[in-house]
Amino acid sequence: MKSSLSRKFLLLLGVIFVLNLIQSYTTPLIFDEAYYWHYAQNLSWGYFDHPPFVALMVKLGGLVFEGELGVRFVSCILSAAMMIVLWLCIDDERKKNYEVHFFVLVFSMALLNAYGFFTLPDTPLLFFTALFLYVYKRFLEHGTWLWSLALGLTMAGLMYSKYHAALVIFFVLFSNLKLTLNKYAWGAVLIALACYVPHFIWLFDNDFVTIKYHLFDRPNDPYSFTKYTLGYFVNLIALFGLTFPWVYWSLFKTKNTDKFTKALLFLTYGIIIFFFVSSFNRRIQTQWIIVITIPLILLVFRQIMAHNSIRKWIFRTGIANGILILYLRVGLVYESISPIYYETHGNKEWVAQIKSEIGDMPVVFENSYRNAPMYQFYAHVPTYSLNNLMYRRNQYSIDDSESKVQHQKILYISRRPSNADLEFPKGDGKMYYGQFIDDFESFRKLETLIEEPVSLNFEQNQTFKVYNPYNEPIDLSKLKFNIAYLTPYKDVKDRMAIKATPLEKNISSLPAKDTVSFSFKFPKPKMSDPTYFRIGISENGLIHGINGVNTKFE
Structure with missing residues (x-):
């Protein structure tokens, strides 16, 4: 590995890593991060919305640092490791001449950039996708029990990150059907399943609450071409910004020359086609398809090495993307220069305003698994999301948060102004209203x-x-x-x-x-x-x- 990582590569990687650390320290949490921080307060083999790896990341980071940096520290490490693994996937001697181009390409992808410091389930998903491709490449070259073990552990890491990882595994293995006759491949599958048994047990013990919610209980809207299918194609463009014409040109120009390239193509086209079909049923969120950035980095970089015109255009548009992304990243911290209101803005202020009036009193939020953990993170008091019939179930529906606010005097916060004892605006301009309840009692687990x-x-x-x-x-x-x-x-x-x-x-x-x-x-x-x-x-x-x-x- 040392021979594959030059001093220039390590220097460029170090600059991005330090930048992500600084960003992590200075940027307030987004709501999903606060929610996953809430996960991490009670480590488990599963959670209502996701598998447990994101909670483990927060927990491990919290052992090293406090505050926002503790929540995001492991994300910074995994992001750097992902870039190393991708670089090691490239077995072309020409790559050493284009190290700067590699980092421009990676840094130019906005969501990939954001997941370099935000702690979300997609962060480990991206790392394990890169690692899975690297291990699969070596598995093709050296079919041994050692690589079978590595492949199985990597597949388990994928599935512990996010359920969408099943698509990554399926499309890569589907690209090589001869694996069905390979004992080492079957060994990898059995190892992955064995590692996943604790999560299967958790699902069984919790009445498969996660599967039921995602497959059966999530609300949807009537089909809209503009909102669903056209919106999906907009997301495919938004993933890459100004570089998108050359990214997809590189995909179309790539020929199926070997089993590894075939796996990259199957994974990319498979994800694109799967969610295109899904777009006729529901709105596709951009992060659901972000996994295609991993194989596309490898495919596009091949074109960068081989074609001067592609190399120039990717570099130019990638630099433009990177400058815009840096500006937006600064805007995450300083609201005054941000072109839009973002959810990192104003959370510390509204939390501080409420706490200045109620002290360490517990707070119950009506229908908000977002506000409840955000308040708890910054105010350091018990909170609870009381979910009613107009909302959705979430982690607060199945954990012990309810018990921590029972029979206490609490502030009940909702969007309804009736009988309000206090009111306050949040950074998004919406008004919230609080009512004191002297002896709070709820039975939401009935x-x-x-x-x-x-x-x-x-x-x-x-x-x-x-x-x-x-x-x-x-x-x-x-x-x-x-x-x-x-x-x-x-x-x-x-x-x-x-x-x-x-x-x-x-x-x-x-x-x-x-x-x-x-x-x-x-x-x-x-x-x-x-x-x-x-x-x-x-x-x-x-x-x-x-x-x-x-x-x-x-």
């Missing part, structure tokens, strides 16, 4: 269960069950029930109260760790032909929660 196929009949008695997972019984007088009617895209349109009667007589409470059956009748919704319904529970006058899954009418 589950409503529908066990039989249901048709929308307004006269017939229906049944559902409520499971109480708490260690204490819950007085039924504290609870009220409602029905949420949803569209085919799982948007809540109607919310109506229902009278739920226990099937057993003389039931006045929900027993701890037990289930109670109730009867009810569907109220007539204002909307026509609802597709889904969900039964929610309100406790102590709070807005009804997300206590059940979206159930489709027959």
Whole structure:
């Protein structure tokens, strides 16, 4: 490795690494980073939205540094390591003449640049994708149990980073179907599965909550060509900025000359085609396709070495991209020079404003897994996101955050001005309102269960069950029930109260760790032909929660 990394390469890498460290230290957290910091407060083999590697990164960084740098330190290391691994994937002696061009190419990619210091699940995904390609290249050259072990561990690292990693593994292995007859390839698969067993166990223990949410419970919108498919092509351009014509030209010009090149092509085209097809069903976020930057760096750099015109244009437009990116990076820290409001702006200020008025009082945010961890990170007090039927479930729905604010005086913050004891604007200009609650009590972990196929009949008695997972019984007088009617895209349109009667007589409470059956009748919704319904529970006058899954009418 030492012979492959020249002094110039290490110097250029060191400049970017130090720049990322400085950026990490000076830039306030973005909301997703705060959310993953919340993950890291309780290490686990899985979390509501993602596998656990991002939480491990935050935890390890926090052992070395405090504050924002602690959250991002491992990201800076993985970003630098990713560039080294990509460089080692290039087995062309000419590469030493174009080290500056390599860094211009990498630095010119805006999202790849951002993930050089932001701590998000895509950061380890990018590193392990590069490492996977490197190991796969060596595996093709030396099919041994040692490389089989390395390949298996790398695949496990990919899957522990983000579920989209399955596409990376599939398209690379699909490019070489002869691997189905290769004992070392099967060994790598078995090693990866063995490493992934703890996450499988976590999913099972948590009723596959992550899979159910991503596949079945996420709301969607009606198809829009402009918003979905055209927006997807805009994202493909935005990934590369001014260099995009030459990046895609390099892709189209690349010939399938060997198994490794074939893997790079299958991975790139596979991801592009997969999400193009997906764009007819949902809006594709730019970060979902960022993984194509890894194989494209290798393919484009080949063209840089081989073609003078491509080399000049990539260098010129890459420099222009890099200058713009540097300006925007400074704008992340100094709002006054930023052309747009960004989520790094103003968070410390609104947190400080609230804390100056309430001190160390816990804060409960209505429907905000973003604001709750941000406030906790900067104010160092317990917070909780109370999710209701108009929002979505998240990590606060399954962890122990609720227990830390029970029966305490708290400030309840929402976007609703009624009965507000204080109000404050955030940096985005939106007004938020706070109400003091002297003895906060919530039961958001109660589950409503529908066990039989249901048709929308307004006269017939229906049944559902409520499971109480708490260690204490819950007085039924504290609870009220409602029905949420949803569209085919799982948007809540109607919310109506229902009278739920226990099937057993003389039931006045929900027993701890037990289930109670109730009867009810569907109220007539204002909307026509609802597709889904969900039964929610309100406790102590709070807005009804997300206590059940979206159930489709027959």
